[in-house]
Amino acid sequence: MTVVSYVLYGLIGGGALLALVRLAMGPSLLDRVVATDTLLVIISAGLAVYAALERDPTVVPVLVVVSLLAFVGSVSIARYVGGMLRGSVTGDGSDLGLPVAAEEREARG
Amino acid sequence: MSAVLDVVSMTCLVAGAFLCLTAGLGLVRFPDVLSRMHAGTKPQVLGVLLVMVGAALRLQGWSNAWMLLLVAAFQMLTAPVSAHMISRVAYRRRHVRRDLLLVDEFGAAPAGDRLYVGDEPGDAPPEEPEIAIAEHVVDDRGPGDGAPRR
Numbered sequence: 001m002t003v004v005s006y007v008l009y010g011l012i013g014g015g016a017l018l019a020l021v022r023l024a025m026g027p028s029l030l031d032r033v034v035a036t037d038t039l040l041v042i043i044s045a046g047l048a049v050y051a052a053l054e055r056d057p058t059v060v061p062v063l064v065v066v067s068l069l070a071f072v073g074s075v076s077i078a079r080y081v082g083g084m085l086r087g088s089v090t091g092d093g094s095d096l097g098l099p100v101a102a103e104e105r106e107a108r109g
Numbered sequence: 110m111s112a113v114l115d116v117v118s119m120t121c122l123v124a125g126a127f128l129c130l131t132a133g134l135g136l137v138r139f140p141d142v143l144s145r146m147h148a149g150t151k152p153q154v155l156g157v158l159l160v161m162v163g164a165a166l167r168l169q170g171w172s173n174a175w176m177l178l179l180v181a182a183f184q185m186l187t188a189p190v191s192a193h194m195i196s197r198v199a200y201r202r203r204h205v206r207r208d209l210l211l212v213d214e215f216g217a218a219p220a221g222d223r224l225y226v227g228d229e230p231g232d233a234p235p236e237e238p239e240i241a242i243a244e245h246v247v248d249d250r251g252p253g254d255g256a257p258r259r
Contacts, residue, residue: 011126018133038149
């Protein structure tokens with residue numbers, strides 16, 4: 001049982017670390033939103049794994065709160081970025097002074 | 110009976126945790142926002158479902174099982190909504206590796222779309238109704254013709 005718990009925490013910790021790497025690297029705001037969303041899901045999975053391994057149901061209501069927060073956060077940031085593009089004629093915000101997307105630069109070069 | 114339940118729940122938990130690791134790997138290795146979303150949403154539905162099933166089998170009592178079921182149902186309801194909004198904004202903001210796309214049905218539209226900005230409610234009427242109707246009826250102007258009107 002302890003081996004299984006090490007394996008579980010190792011897998012979840014590795015996933016969380018890699019999501020943190022993407023959160024730090026960016027390069028854009030939407031990358032960070034996606035990474036935060038995934039990180040919160042991984043955190044709730046980790047809480048559920050802890051509850052299952054220890055047979056400890058006290059963290060179960062926390063799961064509901066975490067999943068609610070993940071949804072509200074990602075939707076509000078997506079709406080914020082969409083609001084920045086609202087007056088843009090070209091549609092991508094390049095005429096409003098927003099930087100060129102890193103994916104565009106990579107596709108060209 | 111209890112041992113069988115433990116084995117089943119541990120299998121579900123390991124599968125869900127493995128999906129969490131694959132999500133992290135995909136987030137780091139994939140090239141643009143849309144493909145990173147593809148990787149990141151793997152644990153959002155299947156991973157969370159597996160982990161919740163495993164935890165509900167391990168925890169005794171129906172109240173815990175109902176609360177875990179609530180979490181799973183909430184994830185399945187909210188994941189498509191947030192994914193749709195993020196991907197819509199990401200496409201408009203050009204966070205797409207266009208050279209890696211096989212099909213880009215949206216790219217033929219001239220200069221983005223004039224009619225929908227992407228963050229209005231789904232049943233919102235078009236902002237410029239005559240263009241909306243004209244684009245459905247008359248389609249012979251070519252893609253680069255119409256200058257953006259806003």
